[in-house]
Amino acid sequence: MVIYFHKVGVLMLSNIHTHSVFCDGENTPEEIVLTAIKNGFVSIGFSSHAFTDFAEPFGVDDFEDYIKTLKELKNKYRNDIQIYVGIEEDALAPIKNRNAFDYIIGSHHYIKLDGKIYPLDIEFSTYKKILSLFDSSERFAENYYSTFCDYILKYNPTIIGHFDLLTKFDEQDGNLLLSDERYNKVAEKYMKVAIKSQSFFEVNTGAISRGYRTSPYPSESLLHILKKENAKIVLNSDAHVKENLSFGFKETKELLRDIGFKHTYILYNNEFIKQEL
Numbered sequence: 001m002v003i004y005f006h007k008v009g010v011l012m013l014s015n016i017h018t019h020s021v022f023c024d025g026e027n028t029p030e031e032i033v034l035t036a037i038k039n040g041f042v043s044i045g046f047s048s049h050a051f052t053d054f055a056e057p058f059g060v061d062d063f064e065d066y067i068k069t070l071k072e073l074k075n076k077y078r079n080d081i082q083i084y085v086g087i088e089e090d091a092l093a094p095i096k097n098r099n100a101f102d103y104i105i106g107s108h109h110y111i112k113l114d115g116k117i118y119p120l121d122i123e124f125s126t127y128k129k130i131l132s133l134f135d136s137s138e139r140f141a142e143n144y145y146s147t148f149c150d151y152i153l154k155y156n157p158t159i160i161g162h163f164d165l166l167t168k169f170d171e172q173d174g175n176l177l178l179s180d181e182r183y184n185k186v187a188e189k190y191m192k193v194a195i196k197s198q199s200f201f202e203v204n205t206g207a208i209s210r211g212y213r214t215s216p217y218p219s220e221s222l223l224h225i226l227k228k229e230n231a232k233i234v235l236n237s238d239a240h241v242k243e244n245l246s247f248g249f250k251e252t253k254e255l256l257r258d259i260g261f262k263h264t265y266i267l268y269n270n271e272f273i274k275q276e277l
């Protein structure tokens with residue numbers, strides 16, 4: 001790759017968590033690329049959901065077609081933007097050909113209990129039903145985070161996606177988890193486990209853009225732990241529409257600065273480089 005026209009260090013826009021018509025996103029990859037170019041992005045990464053045999057049928061199972069399409073775009077727009085081919089895999093369904101991708105976002109979207117699998121982040125009603133299956137928020141969090149961390153330590157995804165997705169509906173019905181000290185203790189304990197993986201942690205604004213939350217994942221208390229432990233972070237918008245490629249970045253960068261972060265990482269020239277905040 002020969003793209004060296006950006007002055008490294010100067011504000012460089014990038015987002016590598018995007019969904020397109022290859023999964024549950026609204027736009028074609030080319031529409032997303034064109035929007036990113038128009039908005040001055042230096043790099044953009046695609047991260048369609050990988051297929052899982054237990055979930056909604058929107059994941060990519062034909063990796064060949066997906067990769068081929070994105071590589072064609074990468075070549076077509078090589079003078080305008082860097083394009084990366086990633087995938088968002090689920091903790092309960094790790095993909096096999098891991099080397100086929102520039103990076104893997106590892107996320108946990110389901111709760112597995114007594115042999116059944118429930119989608120965590122689709123609807124508030126389903127979420128409440130899941131919550132009612134557990135005696136306490138602690139047990140719920142234990143189930144979620146222990147499964148997630150087992151996966152993280154075993155598969156080492158490049159990036160850990162929306163670490164505390166189970167708090168997605170927290171603002172919908174009073175504070176369900178985040179104001180519960182017992183929950184926070186469990187979350188903090190497992191975040192320290194996940195940090196051992198050396199994976200990048202994603203700071204994800206997706207739920208803000210969709211109106212569920214007013215703050216990014218992970219929660220502020222978890223961000224403080226990431227800072228304290230010197231974990232590396234990547235800012236992503238988890239965009240499902242092209243208008244949201246950098247949704248909430250400005251406010252989130254402010255929050256990160258307030259917490260004490262000096263930089264995030266972006267994918268550029270095939271490596272993760274520091275981007276000053």
Ligand SMILES: [Zn+2]
Nearest residue numbers: 088107109161
């Ligand atoms: Zn996700």
Ligand SMILES: [Zn+2]
Nearest residue numbers: 017019088238
């Ligand atoms: Zn996603």
